[in-house]
Amino acid sequence: MLNYSTSEENYIKAIFHLQKQDGTVTTNELANELKTKPASVTDMMKKLKIKKLLHYQPYQGFRLSTEGNKVALGIIRRHRLWEYFLAEKLKFTWDEVHEVAEDLEHVTNKKLIDKLDEFLGFPRVDPHGDPIPDANGRIEISKKIGLPELPLNIPAVVSSVSDQSSEILELLQHKKITIGTKLEVKKKFDFDHSMEVRIGRQPAFTISRELAENIFVKYDT
């Protein structure tokens, strides 16, 4: 595995994340994500294509090659392990860790990262609930979990609803929850297992145990 510049790594990582939504990434999307100009994106895409990290035909958008994906997973592994370290060991709050990890992730020393992983006890998710790739780049596919299992304050996306009755759909519609809705659980009440859920920046609202057990989410990567 070759070494790439911080700038190259940032492009690769951004493409990896943008790819998730749709299959291919456009110049403007990437420029916007990286707060750079479209011309700069094109320049870098040419370079990364030569290095065989992505597939790219002018005007057709781009997506990571198998190799590019491997590189991206390496970066994400470093990023998330450092985030875990910062939160767990240095007592940073979860919203502070990302920025610092943005810098630490570019220190590419395999032994450092593998020993850090070991020191941390091989954590499988970072403080945001995102899965951490292992030393071989294998990542636990963000599998769907029931809303009751979702940790507090972790952004998740509704992926399915088990009961398809019109009664539950009526309720979901009223609460403005559909497949793809991004939400966080803000509070869980042990008494009746109801929970408070928030969508975006709107005020939180209550969901009953029965409803929660029928909503499945995936971690939002």
Added chain:
Amino acid sequence: MLNYSTSEENYIKAIFHLQKQDGTVTTNELANELKTKPASVTDMMKKLKIKKLLHYQPYQGFRLSTEGNKVALGIIRRHRLWEYFLAEKLKFTWDEVHEVAEDLEHVTNKKLIDKLDEFLGFPRVDPHGDPIPDANGRIEISKKIGLPELPLNIPAVVSSVSDQSSEILELLQHKKITIGTKLEVKKKFDFDHSMEVRIGRQPAFTISRELAENIFVKYDT
């Protein structure tokens, strides 16, 4: 405190170390230290002079300004804290830590470093026995420390013994420890605070907490 590029930091650090020997540093010395060309050094010296980090008149060599010194101590603080972390927490051997710390030291986030310092228990020396500047850039001049404070695998010389009773002297004599003995602590046991000590290439032997607390050493060099 402004932010400096990795390259600028490497020059500043190198000047700081070379200054130790004599007062002023020459172009060739620095080029040699950094494995770069004299022309590159001159270019950078002009830039650092404009930034008021060093005193420099063409052909006269250079030395860090007060501000440059402060910057250097910040870099060295980061470097040595990471070295300590790598050795103590990630179980790197003392000869492996330097290279990795060379990269980590350039992540300049004050909160990260201060929290790392706290997490490590405010260590005062790195795994090579070099003192670690504190958050204000103050550095301890190599003074005698108790054996319990001596980091693992750091060569040190016995400089004094606090208790002068015949009982302790009998024990010291039996263990063949006298003023001037060169030793290293190979292991520390948290249970009873006993430790394994090695003199030269002889097999290591155990020293009790009580004995260790009465032996003072200085770093060897």
Added chain:
DNA sequence: ATATATTTTTAGATTTGTCTAAAAATATTT
């Protein structure tokens, strides 16, 4: 003190990553 050697600086080129402005390709509208 003059000639020679060494060190240091300058001048100009190169690489990486960025930018602006204009041109080319693609997408959308009428």
Added chain:
DNA sequence: AAATATTTTTAGACAAATCTAAAAATATAT
């Protein structure tokens, strides 16, 4: 389908950090 708008690429410039080769300054030796 032609006109218009948007997106993407190209062309050329710039800053940072480096280099080589030549010039200038300083140091050393005869």
